[in-house]
Amino acid sequence: MENFLQEMAKEKPVRFTTQQLFSFTNNYSTRLGPGGFGSVYKGQFPNGVMISVKFPKWSVDRRAEDEQFMAKTGTIGRTYHINLDRLYGFCHDQYMSALVYEFLENGSLDQYLFKEEKEIEWEKLHEIAIGTARGLAYLHEECPQRIIHYDIKPGNILLDENFFPNRDSTHATLTGYRGTPGYSAPEFSLINHPITHKCDVYSFGMVLFEIIGRQRNAIVGSAPCNDSLDWFPKHVWEKNEKDELGAMIVTCGIEEKDQEKAERMCKVALWCSV
Known part of the structure; x- marks a missing residue:
C-alpha cells in the first residue's frame, strides 16, 4: 500500500489528511447517502469548491479493502474526461480510507427519470445519453488500460x-464483480465466464431503454427471461420486428420533433442488448 501511495503522489490526485477531511466536511455534518463505494458526505474546500467525500464499506478483510481502494484510486486518478466524475484526492491511513470527488449538485439521473412529472425534457435526456456514451467510450477505448x-x-x-x-464509480474492481439486477449482462450469472467491456455496453443499452420509456424496464430482481414478465426491452424488440417502433415511441409520450432521435436511440439500445 505504501508503494502504491508513493506512486499516486506522482499523479494528479492530492493526498489529504484525516484532519483536513474533518474540516472540509464540518465534522461530517451533511450525509448525502450511501453510494456504491460506501457512505458519502458533502464538503467544501477552503476556496469554496464543493466536494463529496466517499468512504468504503468496511469488512473484516483489510487486504480486500486495500485492493479495492487501490483499484478505484489508481484508475480514476489517471482518467480525465468531461463526462467522468473528477477525483480531487484521497485519504488513507491505518484508521480510514476515503476518496474526495467533485460535488454534482443535481444528483443522479434516477432521481428524475422515474417521476410522473417530467422535470427533464426529452432533448436533455438525449444529451445525457450521448454524454454517458462518450464517458464510457473513453474508459473502454482511450485509456492506456x-x-x-x-x-x-x-x-x-x-x-x-x-x-x-458525469460518471460515478468508474473503476475496475479487484475483489469481485459488482453489477445491479436489471442492468447486469447475462454473463454475470455464468460461472467462470469472462466479464469484458461488452457487459458495460449491455448495461448502457438497458439504461437507454429506461430513458426512452421514462420508467424502469421491470421490477428489480425479476428475471427478464420470464415470458410472463412485462419487460420493456422485450416489448421494444417485438415492435422493431414488426416495424412498429415509430408507433411505440408515440405511446411513450415523446413529441413529434424528438421521435426520429428516439427511434435511433431505440435501435442503439437493441444493438447494445444483443
Whole structure:
C-alpha cells in the first residue's frame, strides 16, 4: 500500500489528511447517502469548491479493502474526461480510507427519470445519453488500460448544475464483480465466464431503454427471461420486428420533433442488448 501511495503522489490526485477531511466536511455534518463505494458526505474546500467525500464499506478483510481502494484510486486518478466524475484526492491511513470527488449538485439521473412529472425534457435526456456514451467510450477505448465500469445504471449517472452527465464509480474492481439486477449482462450469472467491456455496453443499452420509456424496464430482481414478465426491452424488440417502433415511441409520450432521435436511440439500445 505504501508503494502504491508513493506512486499516486506522482499523479494528479492530492493526498489529504484525516484532519483536513474533518474540516472540509464540518465534522461530517451533511450525509448525502450511501453510494456504491460506501457512505458519502458533502464538503467544501477552503476556496469554496464543493466536494463529496466517499468512504468504503468496511469488512473484516483489510487486504480486500486495500485492493479495492487501490483499484478505484489508481484508475480514476489517471482518467480525465468531461463526462467522468473528477477525483480531487484521497485519504488513507491505518484508521480510514476515503476518496474526495467533485460535488454534482443535481444528483443522479434516477432521481428524475422515474417521476410522473417530467422535470427533464426529452432533448436533455438525449444529451445525457450521448454524454454517458462518450464517458464510457473513453474508459473502454482511450485509456492506456481499458477500464470496465461493472455497474452502469441511472443511479450512477451524476448530473451537474446544467444536468450534464458525469460518471460515478468508474473503476475496475479487484475483489469481485459488482453489477445491479436489471442492468447486469447475462454473463454475470455464468460461472467462470469472462466479464469484458461488452457487459458495460449491455448495461448502457438497458439504461437507454429506461430513458426512452421514462420508467424502469421491470421490477428489480425479476428475471427478464420470464415470458410472463412485462419487460420493456422485450416489448421494444417485438415492435422493431414488426416495424412498429415509430408507433411505440408515440405511446411513450415523446413529441413529434424528438421521435426520429428516439427511434435511433431505440435501435442503439437493441444493438447494445444483443
